[in-house]
Amino acid sequence: MGVSAAMIVRDSERCISRCLDSIITAVDEIVIVDTGSTDQTVAIIESYAQGHEHIRLYHFDWINDFSAARNYSLEQVTNKWVFVVDSDDVLPAADHDKIRSYVNAYDSLGQEAVFDIIYDNTLNGEIVEVIPVGYVRLFPSRLRYRDMIHEQITFGDMPRLQSDIHLLHDGYDINLVDVMSKKKRNIELLIQNLKADNDNARLWLHLGREMSVLDKEKALRYLKIAVSKTTNSELLVLIRKEIESIS
Structure with a gap:
């Protein structure tokens, strides 16, 4: 095979x-x-x-x-x-x-x-x-x-x-790729996806990550929503690590 x-x-x-x-x-x-x-x-x-x-x-x-x-x-x-x-x-x-x-x-x-x-x-x-x-x-x-x-x-x-x-x-090498444009595209798709799957904590985590370079206050709000949407211990560790990194 x-x-x-x-x-x-x-x-x-x-x-x-x-x-x-x-x-x-x-x-x-x-x-x-x-x-x-x-x-x-x-x-x-x-x-x-x-x-x-x-x-x-x-x-x-x-x-x-x-x-x-x-x-x-x-x-x-x-x-x-x-x-x-x-x-x-x-x-x-x-x-x-x-x-x-x-x-x-x-x-x-x-x-x-x-x-x-x-x-x-x-x-x-x-x-x-x-x-x-x-x-x-x-x-x-x-x-x-x-x-x-x-x-x-x-x-x-x-x-x-x-x-x-x-x-x-090398897709996030700022010398080769328009990273900001990429993040804005990702944010738009994440918001669209969350309209249909609002309880998806992993998507809220990614939205917080993407938003952190544009608006830290919004990013923290999204990450706190992510915390409220899951009881998965591994995912909670990732979310809290992300919150610490931008707080």
């Missing part, structure tokens, strides 16, 4: 080649869903697909819902396992063989699990933040995402395990 990479992209000409180069032989299939690029992203992907038959490009009309786009990408996957990657991610060469290693180990046991990867945020090419948990990126491809923004995979009682797979990510 093989493993597919799945990614959604838009206006990613800056980094898409670098991402594809890092995963092109690490997986058995690469499913890319473009959500409306107006730059050279599609042309770059098409040039890769011409030389690599395991790269397949699809198109999805953007509806302000990351889960909808990601779930569409998962529907195109033909392998049992999927590794989700973003265009501004890079799989280090040292971790190249680890994806298949985890998949093969669990296939041999006849078991399923979801795996967190280690997320390394970079600035000017240097790692400035290491996030060991919170990013489930390797999992059975039959699973699906929920939430319009800061989407999460739904895996029920399936074991969640920590892998030693790293992804380098």
